[in-house]
Structure formats: structure tokens, C-alpha cells
Amino acid sequence: MGRTSTFLLSAAAVVLAGTMPALAAWQPQKPIEFVATAGPGGGTDNLARAVQNIITKHKLTDQPIVVVNKGGGSGAEGYVYGKASAGDPYKVIFGTSNAWQQPLVSKVAFNYTDLTPIAAMAQDEFLLWVKQDAPYKTAGDYLKAAASGEFKMGGAQSKDTDEVLTRMIEKVGKIKLTYIPFKSGAETAVQLAGGHLDSHVNNPSESLGQWRGGTQRPLCVFSPKRLPQGPKITATEGWSDVPTCVEQGLDIKQYEQPRTVWLPGKVTPEQAAFYVDLMKKVQATPEWKDYIEKTSQVDTFLTGAELEKFIKEDLEHVKQVAGEQGWLVK
Amino acid sequence: MDNLQELLHGFTIAVTAPHLALMVVGVLLGILVGVLPGLGAPNGVSLLLPLTFGMQPVSAIILLSSMYWGALFGGSVTSILFNIPGEPSSVATTFDGYPMARDGRPTTALATAFGSAAFGALVGVILITFLASWVAQAALAFGPAEYFAVYFLAFASFVGMGGAAPIKTVVALALGFAIAAIGIDTVSGSVRLTMGVDELVKGVSFVVAVMGLFGIGELLVAVEEEFHARAVSSTIDWREVFRAVGRLPRHGVALLRSAAIGCWMGITPGGPTAASFMSYGIARRFSRRGRHFGTGEVEGVISPETADHAAGTSALLPMLSLGIPGSATAAVMMGGLMIWGLNPGPMLFVDQKDFVWGLIASMYVGNIVAVVLVLLTVPVFAALMRIPFVVIAPLIVIICVVGAYSVSNSYLDVVMMLGFGIVGYLFKKLFYPLAPLVLAIVIGDKAEDAFRQSMLISKGSLGIFFANKLVTCLIVGGIALLLLPLLLQLTRLWRKPASAATDAPVQERAII
Numbered sequence: 001m002g003r004t005s006t007f008l009l010s011a012a013a014v015v016l017a018g019t020m021p022a023l024a025a026w027q028p029q030k031p032i033e034f035v036a037t038a039g040p041g042g043g044t045d046n047l048a049r050a051v052q053n054i055i056t057k058h059k060l061t062d063q064p065i066v067v068v069n070k071g072g073g074s075g076a077e078g079y080v081y082g083k084a085s086a087g088d089p090y091k092v093i094f095g096t097s098n099a100w101q102q103p104l105v106s107k108v109a110f111n112y113t114d115l116t117p118i119a120a121m122a123q124d125e126f127l128l129w130v131k132q133d134a135p136y137k138t139a140g141d142y143l144k145a146a147a148s149g150e151f152k153m154g155g156a157q158s159k160d161t162d163e164v165l166t167r168m169i170e171k172v173g174k175i176k177l178t179y180i181p182f183k184s185g186a187e188t189a190v191q192l193a194g195g196h197l198d199s200h201v202n203n204p205s206e207s208l209g210q211w212r213g214g215t216q217r218p219l220c221v222f223s224p225k226r227l228p229q230g231p232k233i234t235a236t237e238g239w240s241d242v243p244t245c246v247e248q249g250l251d252i253k254q255y256e257q258p259r260t261v262w263l264p265g266k267v268t269p270e271q272a273a274f275y276v277d278l279m280k281k282v283q284a285t286p287e288w289k290d291y292i293e294k295t296s297q298v299d300t301f302l303t304g305a306e307l308e309k310f311i312k313e314d315l316e317h318v319k320q321v322a323g324e325q326g327w328l329v330k
Numbered sequence: 331m332d333n334l335q336e337l338l339h340g341f342t343i344a345v346t347a348p349h350l351a352l353m354v355v356g357v358l359l360g361i362l363v364g365v366l367p368g369l370g371a372p373n374g375v376s377l378l379l380p381l382t383f384g385m386q387p388v389s390a391i392i393l394l395s396s397m398y399w400g401a402l403f404g405g406s407v408t409s410i411l412f413n414i415p416g417e418p419s420s421v422a423t424t425f426d427g428y429p430m431a432r433d434g435r436p437t438t439a440l441a442t443a444f445g446s447a448a449f450g451a452l453v454g455v456i457l458i459t460f461l462a463s464w465v466a467q468a469a470l471a472f473g474p475a476e477y478f479a480v481y482f483l484a485f486a487s488f489v490g491m492g493g494a495a496p497i498k499t500v501v502a503l504a505l506g507f508a509i510a511a512i513g514i515d516t517v518s519g520s521v522r523l524t525m526g527v528d529e530l531v532k533g534v535s536f537v538v539a540v541m542g543l544f545g546i547g548e549l550l551v552a553v554e555e556e557f558h559a560r561a562v563s564s565t566i567d568w569r570e571v572f573r574a575v576g577r578l579p580r581h582g583v584a585l586l587r588s589a590a591i592g593c594w595m596g597i598t599p600g601g602p603t604a605a606s607f608m609s610y611g612i613a614r615r616f617s618r619r620g621r622h623f624g625t626g627e628v629e630g631v632i633s634p635e636t637a638d639h640a641a642g643t644s645a646l647l648p649m650l651s652l653g654i655p656g657s658a659t660a661a662v663m664m665g666g667l668m669i670w671g672l673n674p675g676p677m678l679f680v681d682q683k684d685f686v687w688g689l690i691a692s693m694y695v696g697n698i699v700a701v702v703l704v705l706l707t708v709p710v711f712a713a714l715m716r717i718p719f720v721v722i723a724p725l726i727v728i729i730c731v732v733g734a735y736s737v738s739n740s741y742l743d744v745v746m747m748l749g750f751g752i753v754g755y756l757f758k759k760l761f762y763p764l765a766p767l768v769l770a771i772v773i774g775d776k777a778e779d780a781f782r783q784s785m786l787i788s789k790g791s792l793g794i795f796f797a798n799k800l801v802t803c804l805i806v807g808g809i810a811l812l813l814l815p816l817l818l819q820l821t822r823l824w825r826k827p828a829s830a831a832t833d834a835p836v837q838e839r840a841i842i
Binding site: 042052105152196210291295 | 661
């Protein structure tokens with residue numbers, strides 16, 4: 001009797017052990033909320049919805065996922081919400097480098113250290129765009145013409161990635177630009193098409209339709225090497241035909257915007273690991289490749305120490321630019 | 331007539347059994363999200379968006395745009411019946427729609443609203459059909475200075491003509507601007523007026539403000555006035571639906587004028603909200619019965635509704651041809667286009683003819699489907715007015731609380747909504763007009779951004795507002811509208827100073 005029960009017990013233990021890894025690893029027990037730190041329709045919102053769609057389609061978790069938009073205050077609303085949800089592993093925050101850049105330049109009630117970084121998925125590139133019929137063919141020509149000091153550069157939001165890059169161009173190119181902030185990159189693109197601006201630094205997807213339609217064209221890309229070969233955008237050119245800015249004498253080697261994923265602060269390492277793993281699975285699907293290609297982003301995946309390092313470096317860099325401009329609030 | 335041929339081809343795509351079924355589903359869902367305040371068209375469309383990823387782009391956009399039409403119609407229902415606008419663009423409908431319903435004519439009010447809305451939408455689609463390429467070019471002419479001029483015109487058409495004392499209008503406007511300034515400022519990037527409340531960084535949501543100001547505010551007034559004493563005894567009369575629609579042509583001038591304002595604001599892109607306010611304001615000034623506006627005038631319902639839908643429809647054009655969304659819902663749809671692999675922009679009309687013309691054809695069919703469905707529901711909605719006040723009042727409170735909470739799942743919004751309710755009550759008791767307050771909350775920050783962007787471009791010179799013909803015309807038009815009532819008043823005072831006294835009672839009732 002005693003023997004049998006011992007046997008049964010040990011058998012049960014073996015069976016349990018077999019399923020152990022799955023049980024020990026944290027699994028969500030209720031619906032998950034994806035918080036997009038942008039309004040409906042923007043790049044961050046698109047990412048959150050694409051990830052939701054992929055997870056649901058491939059049944060990567062049993063729990064339903066809902067996407068909510070908290071884009072108020074240039075995304076601060078979503079991050080503050082994340083901060084207030086400390087310890088809650090059912091809130092996943094989708095954002096950009098805003099998470100660490102915004103607290104530097106405005107008095108928002110959060111810092112990126114209040115959140116648990118999960119991953120940086122997909123990098124958006126920046127390009128220098130001018131109106132189609134502008135006389136300058138290269139970034140060099142542009143810099144020469146801009147030396148007159150009358151150039152208007154448009155961008156999304158104030159003291160954000162677009163303006164930081166604008167100030168970098170000013171410094172490197174030794175020119176002065178008037179920066180005009182708009183609500184979004186799409187709005188900026190239309191303003192350039194209408195001739196109300198001289199240039200902007202939109203992401204590829206923000207000006208793709210405008211390039212094809214022949215209202216504006218990219219001069220150069222702020223990337224160490226040219227963008228990967230893809231389908232032609234206009235009759236003759238594709239992304240890979242755009243020269244790098246360094247090639248053209250505008251010495252800014254690299255400037256890009258990561259799409260970031262966060263959990264609230266004070267979650268357990270197991271909970272964070274679950275989401276890192278989930279995002280990795282998402283990235284391996286064909287739908288993800290499709291999303292990356294259609295939105296003209298660059299596929300990357302940074303997590304753990306690599307992500308920390310990336311954030312630190314970017315932070316130092318932005319701090320320097322913000323310091324020079326007198327934007328720092330703390 | 332290339333466009334006509336394309337359109338006919340579009341109809342062969344849009345009028346198929348599966349697409350018609352999608353339209354009906356979309357419209358019904360749209361009416362549902364439109365009627366439930368706080369949900370609204372943008373949220374409804376974003377909820378549906380993931381379902382469309384596997385669909386053909388043209389089927390997907392038909393489903394989503396049908397939902398948009400449904401929501402636009404549905405949004406008017408709560409505005410008229412309960413004084414709770416579900417969308418910013420249906421605020422102006424409450425001014426006369428609600429008094430009509432309250433006085434026992436809910437069927438007439440709803441049918442009139444739907445009929446004129448359908449007319450506005452139709453004019454919008456016809457405009458898109460024939461002027462697509464021209465319109466796309468016209469919109470490009472709008473830089474920050476022109477935007478500001480358009481907003482200025484919208485303010486000017488509304489300000490200075492209400493029944494309230496001008497100083498009260500200015501106070502209401504100033505309060506509205508202050509509320510619109512809360513949160514992050516686009517131009518400087520800094521946080522403003524959060525008064526130490528971290529959550530206020532997101533700004534004050536329009537829905538929260540209007541549900542309090544209109545829904546709760548009206549309720550408080552009604553409770554005080556023992557509203558239930560004059561309970562509404564509306565009989566459900568099918569014939570009244572058709573009679574109301576049949577009477578619409580009598581207001582042909584108002585219809586055409588409002589449709590023109592709507593189309594123009596949709597394209598420019600001042601958007602449906604500015605369009606409906608402006609149309610109401612102008613109707614009030616030019617209608618023979620302008621003095622009775624605010625007490626349940628039919629033209630006071632026709633004007634904002636027609637303009638709202640004309641603008642809502644023509645706002646899709648800048649989205650398709652320029653990639654600039656004219657409204658929040660259009661922004662969501664644009665996100666959808668990107669995910670379906672289409673790039674909104676000038677090339678869409680060349681590369682994706684089937685998609686574009688299928689969509690335009692579906693706008694004709696979808697709006698017809700929508701208006702038939704909503705007209706069928708009028709008696710059902712009108713019947714809601716027969717529910718006694720003691721039952722409906724708590725329901726309104728629940729709707730407002732749930733609606734405010736669901737905007738961004740925040741208790742602070744509920745508290746603010748109730749606060750706005752008290753403000754709305756005080757405004758009514760003290761004869762302060764609510765319309766300028768709401769207008770400033772909704773387009774105040776946009777006007778501010780446009781003004782400051784213009785100042786950055788011109789390096790501080792006001793000359794930018796007279797730099798070209800377009801912007802000069804807009805600004806001069808705005809100034810003329812501002813000064814007109816002042817001049818009229820002066821001449822009237824000069825002629826017979828005594829008449830002002832007899833006007834007073836009507837005016838006090840008509841303050842909105």
C-alpha cells in the first residue's frame with residue numbers, strides 16, 4: 001500500500017516535472033491590455049494593433065488582448081498610466097524613444113525608469129525630404145542654400161525626435177533653420193507638398209505616398225549604410241537608391257527611432273520574460289515581416305542588456321543636444 | 331467624363347451581395363457605437379480594424395466607412411433626445427434638436443436630422459466624384475496661416491450673434507480656450523495648466539466636457555424645473571417620418587448653404603465640427619426666424635446636420651489624395667490603409683483605381699442604406715421619449731458616467747464630467763452661452779497651434795495673414811462676420827431705441 005502510493009506519488013511528480021517548465025514560467029490568467037502611447041492611426045498604434053493581430057492569429061497566448069489608446073500629451077498619458085499600474089503584468093505599453101526623451105525636456109510625471117523595458121522592435125529611419133521641384137539635388141546643395149538662414153524645417157511635435165535631429169543638422173551643417181512643429185508627420189508632409197515648408201525629416205512610411213505621387217523626394221537617409229533593397233517606389237527609384245547623409249557631406253552617421261515595448265514597474269522577472277518571449281515569437285511570423293515591409297521600417301530586436309545600452313547611449317546623446325538648446329527641465 | 335466611367339466601374343464593385351451585406355452590418359454597428367456616448371466612431375472603427383486585416387482592402391474600407399456613416403447618424407440620436415452629443419460634430423444639433431424633442435416633436439426632429447444629413451452626405455460624395463483632382467490641389471494651398479484663418483472664420487461666424495450679452499460670450503470663449511490649453515503644448519512641448527494633477531497631461535477630452543455641460547447640466551436644470559410635469563406625449567407616427575422628410579425641400583436655401591459650408595470645411599480641412607458650428611451660426615444670422623433659434627427651429631437642426639455630413643464625407647478626400655486625415659475616424663482608417671498595404675497619397679487614384687472608385691461608389695450606396703436603416707429606427711428611438719423622466723434621468727446619469735469613464739478608463743474623467751455638469755448648470759442659470767465655450771474647447775488648441783506656427787514662419791509679423799489672396803479673403807470675411815452684428819445693432823439702436831426691450835424675453839430663452 002505504502003509502496004504503491006509512493007510510486008503513484010513519484011509518478012505524479014514525474015508527470016508534473018514534465019510539465020514543470022510551462023508551469024513555473026509565468027502565464028497570463030486574464031485579458032491583457034495593450035496601451036498605445038499615441039492616438040489611433042499613428043505608427044505606435046499600428047504596431048500595437050499589428051502585434052495584437054499576430055498574437056491572436058497564431059494563438060500565442062490563450063488570453064484575449066485589447067488595445068487602448070492613451071496618446072494624450074504626446075504619449076505622456078500612456079506612460080503615466082504605466083507608472084500608475086506598477087506591479088500589474090497585464091498592461092503592455094507600446095511607445096518610442098519618447099519614454100526616455102520626453103522626461104528630459106518637459107515636466108511630465110514619469111521617467112523611463114518607472115517602467116520595465118521589454119524590447120525595442122522595429123526601427124524607423126529618418127530621411128531629409130525636400131519639395132519635388134526644389135533646385136537642390138544633394139544634401140550638400142541643400143546645406144549651401146540653407147546658409148541664407150531663411151529655411152523652414154517642419155516636424156512632428158516640439159523638442160521631440162524631429163526637432164532634436166533638426167538641431168543636429170544645424171550644428172553639423174553650420175546653418176540656422178526655423179523649426180515649425182506640427183501634430184504629426186503626415187501633417188508635416190502635406191505642408192511640404194503645399195510649399196509652406198522647405199524640408200522635413202519624416203520617417204519613410206510618413207512620406208511614402210507623397211514620394212510616389214511626386215510632391216516631395218528624399219535627399220539622404222540618416223543611417224550608416226543605405227536602406228535594404230526593396231520594390232521601386234517611383235518609376236526609377238526605391239529606398240536603396242537614397243544616398244546616406246554622410247555620403248553627401250552631412251555628417252550625421254546614425255539617427256533612428258526605435259518602437260519600444262514596456263511593462264509597468266515592479267513586475268517579476270518571470271513576467272517580463274514571458275513578454276520578451278512573446279514578442280520574439282511575434283517577430284518570427286511571416287505577418288511581422290509583412291508589417292515591417294509595408295511600413296518601410298527596419299527589423300531589429302533589442303532586449304535585456306543590449307536594450308539598456310541602447311537607451312543609455314541615446315539618452316546621453318539627446319541630453320547633449322537638449323543641454324545645448326537649453327531644453328533640459330531637471 | 332472619365333470620372334463618370336470610373337464611378338460606374340466602381341458601382342460594379344460596390345453593389346455585390348457580400349458588399350451590400352457588409353454595408354448593412356457596418357451601418358448597424360455604426361448606429362450602435364454612435365448612439366452609445368463615449369464610444370464614438372473613431373473607437374468603433376479601431377475596434378473593427380483588426381478584423382479587416384484578412385479582407386480585401388476594398389471590402390475592408392466599405393465595412394469601415396459604412397460604420398462611419400452609421401456612427402455619424404447615430405451620434406445625432408442622443409444629441410436630439412437627451413442633449414448628449416456623442417461626437418463633437420453633433421453638438422450644434424442639440425441647440426434646436428433637443429428643444430424640439432423636449433416639446434413633443436422627437437419624431438420630426440430625428441427625421442429632419444437624418445434627412446438633411448443624408449442630403450449633406452450626398453452633396454459631399456458628388457463633390458468627390460467630380461472634383462477629386464481639383465479638390466486635392468486646393469487643399470495643398472492651406473498652410474498654418476490659412477488654417478488659422480479658417481478657424482477664425484468659424485469663431486467669427488458664431489460669436490457675437492447669440493442671445494447672450496457679448497461680454498458673456500467673451501467670458502465663455504476665454505474659459506474654453508483655457509480648458510483647451512490644458513496638457514502638452516504642441517508648439518513648445520511643455521506641460522501647461524495641469525495644476526499638479528499628473529493625469530491632466532492628456533488634456534481635457536471633449537466627450538467628458540460635453541457630456542457634463544449638456545447631459546448633466548440639462549438634467550440639473552430639468553430637475554429644478556420639475557421637468558416631468560410636462561411629460562412628452564409623443565405618439566409614434568410613421569407618417570410623420572415621411573412628412574418631415576417631405577418638408578425638407580421647403581428649406582432648400584438652408585440645405586444648399588449648409589452643404590456648401592460643409593463641403594468647403596471638409597476639404598480645407600476645418601473638419602465637421604467647425605463646419606456644423608459655422609453652418610448653425612450663419613443660418614441663425616440669415617434665417618428669417620433666426621431670433622427663434624435655440625427654441626426648436628427646424629432650420630436649426632437642418633443646418634448643422636447637413637454641414638456635418640457634407641464635411642464628414644468630403645473629409646475622406648484629403649485622406650485619400652493627400653494622406654491628411656480630416657477627422658479622427660479618417661485617421662484610424664488611414665492607419666488601416668497602411669496595414670492593408672495601400673499608401674494614401676496622390677498616387678492612390680492612379681495605382682488603386684478599383685479601391686478608390688469602389689469606395690466612392692460605396693459612399694453613395696452606403697449612405698442610402700444608412701438613411702433607410704436610421705429612418706426605420708426613428709419611431710423606436712422616439713419612443714424612448716415616452717419613458718417617464720424619473721426613469722430616464724438616472725439612465726442619463728449612468729450613460730454620462732460610463733461614457734466619461736470609457737474615454738480612457740479614468741476616474742478623473744468621471745469627476746471632471748460631473749464638474750462640467752455643475753458648470754453647465756451655472757451657465758444656464760446665469761444666461762451664459764455654452765456654444766462658444768464648447769467651440770473653444772474643441773478647436774481652440776488647433777487655432778492656437780496654427781496661429782503660433784504662422785508666427786514662427788513669419789518671425790512674428792501679422793502680415794502673414796494678408797500675404798496672399800486666399801488668406802486675406804478668409805480673414806477679411808471673418809472680421810466682417812464679427813463686425814456685422816455690431817453694425818446691425820448700432821443701426822437698429824439708432825432707428826428705434828425702444829425695440830430692444832421687447833426682444834429680451836425671446837433672447838433669454840434662446841441662449842445656447
